[in-house]
Amino acid sequence: MALSLADLFRQNSDLDVFCQEVRKLRGNFNLTSSEMEALGQAYFELYPEKYVQRDLAEVRLGYQLARCCLLEKALAGLPDRVKDFFRQAFDQPESIARLMEDFRRSEEAGLLASSFDRLQASLDQLKTTIDELPKGMIKERFLGGISTLYNTRYLLNIFISQPGFKSLQG
Amino acid sequence: MSDKTRILVIDDDPAICVSVKAILEASGYEAFTALSGNEGLELFHQVQPDIVLCDMMMEDIDAGAKVAGVIKKEKPDLPVFLLSTIGDATARTIGLDDLGFNGVFQKPVNFDLLLNVLQKHRKKS
Numbered sequence A: 001m002a003l004s005l006a007d008l009f010r011q012n013s014d015l016d017v018f019c020q021e022v023r024k025l026r027g028n029f030n031l032t033s034s035e036m037e038a039l040g041q042a043y044f045e046l047y048p049e050k051y052v053q054r055d056l057a058e059v060r061l062g063y064q065l066a067r068c069c070l071l072e073k074a075l076a077g078l079p080d081r082v083k084d085f086f087r088q089a090f091d092q093p094e095s096i097a098r099l100m101e102d103f104r105r106s107e108e109a110g111l112l113a114s115s116f117d118r119l120q121a122s123l124d125q126l127k128t129t130i131d132e133l134p135k136g137m138i139k140e141r142f143l144g145g146i147s148t149l150y151n152t153r154y155l156l157n158i159f160i161s162q163p164g165f166k167s168l169q170g
Numbered sequence B: 001m002s003d004k005t006r007i008l009v010i011d012d013d014p015a016i017c018v019s020v021k022a023i024l025e026a027s028g029y030e031a032f033t034a035l036s037g038n039e040g041l042e043l044f045h046q047v048q049p050d051i052v053l054c055d056m057m058m059e060d061i062d063a064g065a066k067v068a069g070v071i072k073k074e075k076p077d078l079p080v081f082l083l084s085t086i087g088d089a090t091a092r093t094i095g096l097d098d099l100g101f102n103g104v105f106q107k108p109v110n111f112d113l114l115l116n117v118l119q120k121h122r123k124k125s
Helices: A007-011 A015-024 A035-048 A056-075 A080-093 A094-105 A106-133 A139-159 A165-169 B014-026 B037-047 B063-074 B086-095 B111-120
Strands: B006-010 B029-033 B051-054 B082-085 B105-107
Touching: A007 A035, A015 A056, A035 A056, A035 A106, A035 A139, A056 A080, A056 A106, A056 A139, A056 B014, A080 A094, A080 A106, A080 A139, A094 A106, A094 A139, A094 B014, A106 A139, A139 B014, B006 B014, B006 B037, B006 B063, B014 B029, B014 B111, B029 B037, B037 B051, B037 B063, B051 B063, B051 B111, B063 B082
Parallel strands: B006 B029, B006 B051, B051 B082, B082 B105
Antiparallel strands: none
16 A cells, blocks of 8 residues: 555655655655644654744745645646756746746647646645645645745746647647 | 835745735736745835735734734834735634734635735826
């Protein structure tokens, strides 16, 4: 039986290693509200929440943890080259103009608009799942995680909607 | 100093700061970011922003309210907006005005809405 994300995190508490392991799953993992709660509990076992003088580095790890799981789930089923493009774009939103310029010269440029539509639908589905979580710090970390993805999605939408890029979509 | 409207973004998540800054700059604003309430207040005094966007939970659970309180004491007319995950129902009950905020945008932020509101506070050229 496959490990849950919570078990995977308990085995790989170094976040970079954990995110690499999540990426290897290629989106083949559950990310229901129960899975989110279990993963959040595993995170708070390691980094208990404080309400004054919070350790911001630990808080940021929580956002990063949520973000990497949400993004890999949202990318499931997309072509590998497109996935790589989106990973870079979500990692470096300040460089999206350059990344888009590079990607528009690639053979996969024509796949971008349809892949982006699928990505947007997946993110919306994940947001709906997060909304089902009970109020509290686990929900707060997941909302923080998906907020960045939504922000970058907004930027991508600006660039993908530009006439020069739309003409590539055939 | 640039003629652009200057916006200070204060949020403990660097990824939020970078992405919000990118959107604001793509929309013609000059944006500055700080990763804690304390850092935000330092930058507030350095850059003299026209608008502040501030998270609530940072080094303390109510750090955003403390930041808004200090800013409003020094510049009562400066628009300060809360970017938060607190939820609409909670936002209605905590008295945002009393805390010093001019309004709240729930995360994930609806940027069409936010940019529309910011436009009303843009410096006249």
